Amino acid sequence: MSDALTTPRSFQEIILRLQAYWASKGCAVLQPYDMEVGAGTFHPATTLRSLGSKPWAAAYVQPSRRPTDGRYGENPNRLQHYYQYQVIIKPSPPDLQALYLGSLAAIGIDLRLHDIRFVEDDWESPTLGAWGLGWEVWCDGMEVSQFTYFQQVGGHDCKPVSGELTYGLERLAMYVMGVDHVMEMPFNDPDSPTPMKYGDIFRQTEEEYSRHNFDGASTEMLFQHFKDAEAECERLLAFDPVDPKNGKRIIMVHPAYDQTIKASHLFNLLDARGVISVTERQAYIGRVRALAKKCADAFRMTDAGQDTVG
């Protein structure tokens, strides 16, 4: 912690340092989940793997989408597509706070020069039927991470408890590197032959998706896809656990959970299109939560989600 590391010079260097740090602490460094999600928590490595008693430790970058946050690439720190860095360790180790602070030092934050604070923030995901207690972590008054001890996921008590860390990568990187507008942030090494800024890669897509999210997406299609995803999730979970082809017990939890993720993202898009009223909103959230709960129930019946004895 006391080794004063140099300040990273690019967005990707921060990611690489986090990857190296958490790998050195024993986490499996996973890759992003290949679906549209609202936050890193939706990755099955977090939602599903926080259930059951088997130890688990993973870290990964997760591209995340919040359609309503689209600002056509103009807002200095608001994006409809951004990156989260997610760490999930079960059971939560007793020195998780110290491990976390070590990761801040690893990306060049001098803990003797900055004011790091753990400020109460209880986390709840109505769509996942999940909640936990913890903090938002402040660095000089800015929220740089979310730190949560999961208590319940998909309606199931987490036993043991997982510790979850979520870093908002763009905001953290901008702060560390002293950049004022996200689009101006160096993505790769500024001295490389092809130096690229965040905006070189994402300004156009932010514009395109902002237009898509607010005006372009076909609401009729989205409504239909929502219904389809919901039905498919339930259909997959209704199969006999025993596969008649080989006599093996195979519950299709992950394929069903993919449909939950889809339904959640479709709902977010419909919300951005402004076609969901305040009262309907709750009903839609409830429908996604019902799917998440069914997946959690099913996952608890599988090998990975069971309680190991002894």
Add this chain to the structure above:
Amino acid sequence: MADLLIELFSEEIPARMQTRAREDLKKLMTDGLVEAGLTYASAGAFSTPRRLVLSVDGLTAESRSVREERKGPSVSAPAQAVEGFLRSTGLTLDQLERRADKKGETYYAVVEKPGRAAAVIVAEVLETTIRSFPWPKSMRWGAGTLRWVRPLQGIICLLTDETGAHVVPMSVDGIEAGNVTEGHRFMGNGRFTVSGFDDYVVKLKRAKVVLDTAEREAAIWQGAQNLAFAAGMEVVADPGLLAEVAGLVEWPVPLMGRIAPTFLDLPPEVLQTSMKEHQKFFSVRNPKTGRIEGFVTVANIEAADGGEVILKGNQKVLAARLSDAKFFWENDLRVAKAGMGEWAEGLKAVSFHNKLGSQADRIDRIAALAREIAPLVGSDPADAERAARLAKLDLRSAMVGEFPELQGVMGRYYALEAGEKASVADAARDHWRPKGESDSVPSEPVSVAVALADKIDTLTGFWAIDEKPTGSKDPFALRRAALGVVRLVLGNGVRALSLKVILKSLVIRFKSSHNRFFDYSASREFDPAVHTEILSGKTRTDVSEYFLLRNVDANAAHWIDIWAERFDWRGSSTSIKPPESLEVWADQGLFTGPEEASKTFSAVCDFIERNDELQEFFKGTLGPDGHGKVGESLNSHLTGISADLLAFFHDRLKVTLRDQGVSHDIIDACLAMPGNDDLTLLVKRATALSETLRTEDGANLLQGFKRANNILSQAEAKDGVEYSFGAELKFAETEEERALFAALDKAEAAIGPAMKAEDFGTAMAAMAALRGPIDAFFTAVQVNSDNGVVRRNRLNLLHRIRAICSGVADLTRIEG
């Protein structure tokens, strides 16, 4: 004697929970120690974000030994009885004592319970305290089962006496108590051992932790003020924020920064709210300009660079926040200067409640009602209506979207920008009040009118759809709204705000619902044939859905329910027989076509509008056009709701008065009197009665009255008559009797005019003055005389006592 030190070391405890946690730790521990037989001289509890600490001085070294004696069976009792006694005491026969008494010899069990060492008791009590600690929210962590507010990482449990410091052996879920802790997370130098509370405090400070919250608060406040003074500025006091910030740091280091000039034109409330809510900054005011121009943030670390990096970071975050606020403010100003029409339009699309229409509908109703209430509170009706139309527009502003707590405050700014007069603009801010019990009541007439209209509309609305609070469930804060009405009425001495106003509000609601329904019908080119076909064979629920599906406001469904009842269309399972039902509907003039239907209801509503005496309307018929049924069912429906709502106001009032020391039976005695919908009058009466009954005369009069009333009631029940024929002086036999006649004459003469002038104090003093003559009467006179004429006359005299007293309050309801 020993001193006890306990430290429960954990990950960061939420600031808002620390005060209560200190109190709970102290109470649970000291209560437990005392209950187990220890005594102590004094105790103190402390907290920082990472530790909860208790220090107990002068704890006894062990609990007192206790000798318990139990009497057993007689020595000659059957063996089973003796065995049972042995089992229950856990002793053997030779350990029992035999004592001789009258009946022979009896077994006694004598158990000496030796005192227990303080350490043993402390360990037990501490474990219980930790396991049952009443955190508002607690959690598990790792693989353990213990619950604490955040992971509990260490326990110090140390008893110090003249022989030195001793760790109390105990553990909770694998956490062993010890005598070691650590200091500040970043500035402390590792772990250290402590030998007692004083040593602990000193070593903590060396490790950059100030244990005492009050000391941290003082340091923050002093430091903040020093920084501000040095720059010729002043810190805006905020005790709530100070307590919160003190709970966020172990080593407070205040730092002052300036707000960039580009943000200085924002309203001070916006700057303060943004800085406080998002950043937990104190606001710093420049006394020369009166503006908020700076801030104080409190860091938890003494940084090597004097806090330069920290301040710069905080400044940057603040600039980002204020840029947002400025963007909102400028956009809002544009809308405000254009008259806020955009927001009024926008509120049409915002639902207030799915059965109560949109925010725009709500505003229409409040405006109409505010106009009615205005004369009662001394406001100009036009101003009240205007204010009501503007008061909620800021709900659509970007700033209130970001900071809901600025609702009203922003409304006032925007109304002023729109060129409204000050009293109208002020109502935007003040009509929300009183927001809570500690909030004061507005007194400016326009604000009072809008505040009352707003709250009454909310209440009649939820009463009309039968969503009243039950038990602890009050999701729409209707109790607070009703208490608000009570406080507004009493605080401003508002008179004549009666059932009529409640009824008026219901009528306004009724009218607006119907107008919208018929507007809808008209807009769809209402065709009875289509309706007949659609409604054919459908249930009531289907019909409601039919209207809902067509995007008619949900009120339509509600009114269909009411009509259904009115036209004997009962139960949701009953199918409608369209020809008959529709014929009945048509007979009522409801479904012959949109124009006629609209006209019918306009007529009804206009009638209500024109007539001040609404009660009359509801009682009677509509006259020649034959819509009496409508009037009747409206009458019973709306008056039922009004009476129920009035009772709800009375309940709130009872709570308020009880807090002022007026007991519930006194209020009941006054509620039984006419005009009880005039809350101001009610309180005047109740207060006067309460004061009177506190005097000796008053208390005795009550007894006299009760005696008179009892004798009279018994005689009336027995004789089957009411003795209200008037007593005659000529039948009086004793001096005391004649004196009572004279006293009653005098009281009547005084009470009549006093009551008329609502001077309850004078009326009740006159009533209380009857105490002497009544007492003397009962001492000297036997009411139930053998002489029938004399007896009747005396009963008639008692009736006068009852009549006089009952004109003031229903004293039969007073207890004791």
